[in-house]
Amino acid sequence: MDNSFVRTSIRKIKEASDNNKLVLFVGAGVSANSGVPTWKQVIKKMAEDLGIKEIEDSIETYLKIPQYYFNERGEKEYFDKLHEIFLSKQYTPNPIHKELFKLNPIHIVTTNYDNLLESAANEGGLFYHIVREDRDLPYNNVNKTIIKMHGDFVNRNIVLKEDDYLSYSKNFMLIENYLKSLIATNTVLFVGYSASDPNFKLIFQWVKDILKSHFQPAYLIEISNPPSRMEYNYYKNRGINILYYAEIEGMMMYKILCKAFY
Numbered sequence: 001m002d003n004s005f006v007r008t009s010i011r012k013i014k015e016a017s018d019n020n021k022l023v024l025f026v027g028a029g030v031s032a033n034s035g036v037p038t039w040k041q042v043i044k045k046m047a048e049d050l051g052i053k054e055i056e057d058s059i060e061t062y063l064k065i066p067q068y069y070f071n072e073r074g075e076k077e078y079f080d081k082l083h084e085i086f087l088s089k090q091y092t093p094n095p096i097h098k099e100l101f102k103l104n105p106i107h108i109v110t111t112n113y114d115n116l117l118e119s120a121a122n123e124g125g126l127f128y129h130i131v132r133e134d135r136d137l138p139y140n141n142v143n144k145t146i147i148k149m150h151g152d153f154v155n156r157n158i159v160l161k162e163d164d165y166l167s168y169s170k171n172f173m174l175i176e177n178y179l180k181s182l183i184a185t186n187t188v189l190f191v192g193y194s195a196s197d198p199n200f201k202l203i204f205q206w207v208k209d210i211l212k213s214h215f216q217p218a219y220l221i222e223i224s225n226p227p228s229r230m231e232y233n234y235y236k237n238r239g240i241n242i243l244y245y246a247e248i249e250g251m252m253m254y255k256i257l258c259k260a261f262y
Helices: 003-018 028-032 039-050 059-087 095-101 116-123 134-139 162-166 173-185 198-214 229-236 254-261
Strands: 022-026 107-110 129-131 145-148 187-191 218-222 240-244
Touching: 003 022, 003 187, 003 240, 028 095, 039 059, 059 162, 059 198, 095 116, 107 173, 116 145, 129 134, 134 173, 145 173, 229 240
Parallel strands: 022 107, 022 187, 107 145, 129 145, 187 218, 218 240
Antiparallel strands: none
């Protein structure tokens, strides 16, 4: 891609960081480096229990298989399975978690269910208010938040199956509106997602449907796929500027942005 555009994008991210206007969206790719299963791996494990051998790589499939599991096995076995997948091992923060806090994000939004961001913040002596559900929002007295927009195991409000997404606006009403406000008024950087990530696509479409042309350009660090001009132009025209790791690793600020992705 155009080096001047990439350099300008990195400068704008740095300016947002310096001015307390940076919001990070942290995806499964970050926790995967600690060994936490990805969404695709979760779906595969559930599909195996259901006897489903062929899994189409689509958002629809990723939502329906957890729903099938819930419908077939019931709520208790559904959560037992999630506990087996996510909580049977002890995970610890990896260098990526620690590097992200060096960007001084005012808010961190994550679709991950684990507590690795919270642990990394504590290890670094940083104070972030944790938002797991709507009623946590009013109690923010530190002006910095980690928002677990898909819930976690503390409140058993995991967003995974189809019904969870369809009921999101009802179950996470305050969080949803708060996130829309943050995205509209801050610089957003997606880390731990790829452009093909179902969660990234869902979040991106969700925001675009609401804000339309008022969507402030956001940035995505892409480490999974090689640079693609067609993909780059496709998302750029829709308000997402993709920064490919292969192109920014030799530039100034790359160590701050993605040092830990080595």
